Amino acid sequence: MFTAAAWRNGANIYEVNVRQYTKEGTFTAFAKCLPRLKDMGVEILWLMPVTPISVEKRQGTLGSYYSCSDYLSVNPEFGTLDDFQNLVKQVHELNMKIIIDWVANHTGWDHVWVKEHADWYMKDAEGNFTEENNWIDVIDLSYENNDMRAAMIDAMKFWIENCDIDGFRCDMAHLVPLDFWRYARTQCDEIKSLFWLAECDVELYHEVFDATYAWHWMHTTENMMKGKATLQDVKDVLLKTPSGIKKLYFTSNHDENSWNGTEYEKYGDAAYAMAVFTCTWPGMPLVYSGQELPNTKRLKFFDKDEIEWNNKQPALHEFYKSLLTLRKENTSLHSGAQLTVLNTNADDKVLAYLLVNKTDKVLVLLNFSADDKVKIKTENTLLAGKFTNVFSELSYSVKAIETFELQAWEYLMYASNNK
DSSP states (O other): OOOOOGGGTTOOEEEEOHHHHSSSOSHHHHHTTHHHHHHHTOOEEEEOOOSOBOOTTOOTTTOOTTSBSOTTSOOTTTOOHHHHHHHHHHHHHTTOEEEEEEOOSEEETTOHHHHHOGGGBOBOTTSOBOOSSOOTTEEEBOTTOHHHHHHHHHHHHHHHHHHOOOEEEETTGGGSOHHHHHHHHHHHTTTSOOEEEESSOOGGGGGTOSEEEOHHHHHHHHHHHTTSSOHHHHHHHHHTSOTTOOEEEOSOOHHIIIIIOOHHHHHGGGHHHHHHHHHHSSSEEEEETTTTTTOOSOOOSSSOOOOOOOSSOOTTHHHHHHHHHHHHHOGGGSTTOEEEEOOOTTTTTEEEEEEEETTEEEEEEEEOSSOSSEEEEEEOGGGOEEEEETTTOOEEEEOSEEEEEEOTTOEEEEEEOOO
16 A cells, blocks of 8 residues: 555545636636636646647547547647646645546557557557557557556656646556556655546555545446435445545546536436535545536537636535535544444435544435425434534534434535534
8 A cells, every 4th residue: 555645635626628628728728717726625636638639540620638649748739838837836836736637558549659669559369459448549558568667657757757746547547457556656656745546446456546436336326316226225335335445426527527418417406415425425526627617518528619617606616615625624524534324214315424533523414305395313422512504604503313304405514513
């Protein structure tokens, strides 16, 4: 196991789709949004791949971010290396962190390595470049080649040493051998303490990575909304997660939004309750570009399709600010806090849980049903105390045996009031 960066505890991640974020689609244009994101409580910015995109077999007009043509260059659509370095500096000046997407499993067809090091790639029986996931715009790298492994790590070090990034979100991490990631982290963490996020739901990868995706949870919640799973199924998934394992919870990201629909298509009226869950259940929350608007359209993946910002403060800015700020300030939402899933008389409809760390407490009640006036009763000695409703800011005295009433899809969230 590796030592996690201290700033990871209680943090959140905001995924940045540079192409679609502004009309200009550049690092410089996005930088103007940093003060707003800082005020919203964002702590770690994850930028989708900043490297140039291959032209050969390109999809759409601009291609996929994940079809890299050079690991050591910046996508000219976004600006220059200087522009990126300036963005990183501005992020750090606001006491925020920035990680970049790293695509280690494959490259585009016209990556600089293709002609210079053809032996660094997988080949089929006929000796042709190949790809195992039916992505027609990329070809797979061969991790049996130690020279390629060394070059990949050197490329990762380039962004740390020259741009001072704070970590990596590793694309399709489970397709790359774990022993590579282990050595890569050993080498890169010697430069500075980094944050490592794996796009996979494989428990073994926590040997290297600080957090992995909660895909199983997400798919189960989607099935619940379709009537193909129950709330108990969701709870079973959650409670099977080993203690100390940090999962990334989200209601949207670049893939989900573009290919499977917005959080409103997937979760409907439960979208906000799901967002509250992602920010309060032990793990780490992710907010995707535009969710604070809220963005209700699928963004095109291979073409320009900018987020429709207006001159007003995003409607959900304060909603996310309340969640993300509390997450940072209330230690019951940090690693090591005690989680209690509360029993109620409506466990088929309501997910209720209490998080406690010494005098810090957070109580969450989520109605995942269309039923109004759901009256629940719950009992736990840890409930007793003074609380403040996180969203209304009204104070309450909660007893060890307490009743609550929730409307359809309602979320209630109370934080300990120790003043």
